[in-house]
Amino acid sequence: MREIRIGSQPVRVRATALALLYYKQEFKSDLLGDLMKMQNIEKDPTQFDIMSIIQLIWAMAKADSYSCNKPFPSFIEWVSALENFDITDRTLMTEVMEEAAEGFFRSGAKNKPKFEKPGQNGSHRNQPPRRR
Structure with a gap:
């Protein structure tokens, strides 16, 4: 979760499932x-889609509001409430x-459990390997 600013308005966003x-709905x-x-907007700026x-x-803001148990406006209501939106604001786009x-x-590589071969460190074939 992070807080971004659209104009002077703070917006909390959370990238979750x-x-x-x-978005799909x-x-x-x-x-x-x-x-x-x-993904190739640096090479071809025509691929940039501000919408x-x-x-x-x-x-992402709606997902964050759900985790906070707050009601959230429809897309049209939310956009109409934005005071201004600077599409050249690199800080906003970066955040x-x-x-x-x-x-x-997320790659998740840091948090992946390491599995041992059966018989190592006292593990048995019918038991899951122990985490280190």
């Missing part, structure tokens, strides 16, 4: 697929994309 669900599109379409970024922020990357594309 719930955000993926909200509201926009009838896959959030990760839409992000992947924009997808706004939709991403809304879905949004970092939250998405950290939440949706």
